[in-house]
Amino acid sequence: MRLDKFICKSTELTRNEAKKLLKKGFVLVNGEVAKDASMQVHENNSITLDGEALTARQSRYLMLHKVAETICSNVDEVYPSVLHFIDLDKAFDLHIAGRLDADTTGLVLITDDGRWSHNVISPKKECPKVYRVWLRDDILPERIDELTAHFKAGIQLQGEAQLTRPAILVQVDTDEVLLTITEGKYHQVKRMFAAVGNRVEKLHREKVGTIELADLAPGEWRYLTEDEVAQFL
Structure with missing residues (x-):
């Protein structure tokens, strides 16, 4: 994942705050100063911030029953983002895997795991x-x-x-x-x-895939089960 995203997943910092610290040279990747926010890193890399080792929290996987006149975006536009329905810390660090139009309702999958969402939406996977x-x-x-x-x-x-x-x-x-x-x-x-x-x-x-909206009420969300997550790993 991107280095700035890794920092956000390991701390309470916002993306902009992480980028500022990177520019100041406070972040080391495998012992080397890293200033590029877009640098790709892995969880097995040694990453420190001002001398403190960082460990990214576990990825989150959710499903939501989207209502009409909301958008599958991290930014509010003409309509509000569906992420307003997610009552979690840093909900806007999540993204939607496979978007729906503003007037379309139903099942959306939400995560902060880019590889997982790619497997959901990639045409090669034929989901x-x-x-x-x-x-x-x-x-x-x-x-x-x-x-x-x-x-x-x-x-x-x-x-x-x-x-x-x-x-x-x-x-x-x-x-x-x-x-x-x-x-x-x-x-x-x-x-x-x-x-x-x-x-x-x-x-x-x-x-x-095999994930069904079932009886989840409009505007409600829940975490995916391990089996539901596993089908796109």
């Missing part, structure tokens, strides 16, 4: 994500088989050279479906349905 989708137009019974096959074969999105990866479409109601995808292109679910002449009216993520 399945299940969305419940409410549509503007009903799917007629005579079209569902054709549409299911189309999503399985891949959808041509506007501005994309390649088809989407195979997706699984399951009809729940005339205007409601479950869609499972294994990639995370920009506004992908909305664009997939736009490509077939429909419009997503409401979108809710229920599952990432």
Whole structure:
């Protein structure tokens, strides 16, 4: 991880405070003065601050039920960050592994472990994500088989050279479906349905890998279990 992040995980310092101490030469990595905040370090390195050995606290892994009109960012913008719901020290040192749009609700995974979040979102890992989708137009019974096959074969999105990866479409109601995808292109679910002449009216993520939102109430969060964490290590 970055050296400034390691310092923050080992102390009560903010990122800006850590950078100031680095510039002053107070930090040694394996006995050498280190001033580059972006320097990559590992937990087995010897890292000291003003002569005191640093040990990073354990990484944190959480899940949150995102509500609408919030954003998956560490900075408030038009809408507030979902991290306001996390009542932990240094909650804003965490980041979201796989973002949702402001108007999309449901499961988000939150951590301070960059390698773990990379495994969640990397297209190479082909992690399945299940969305419940409410549509503007009903799917007629005579079209569902054709549409299911189309999503399985891949959808041509506007501005994309390649088809989407195979997706699984399951009809729940005339205007409601479950869609499972294994990639995370920009506004992908909305664009997939736009490509077939429909419009997503409401979108809710229920599952990432084997981690399910289940009965976690809107705005609530919990720590992931060891088994839930292990699937992305």
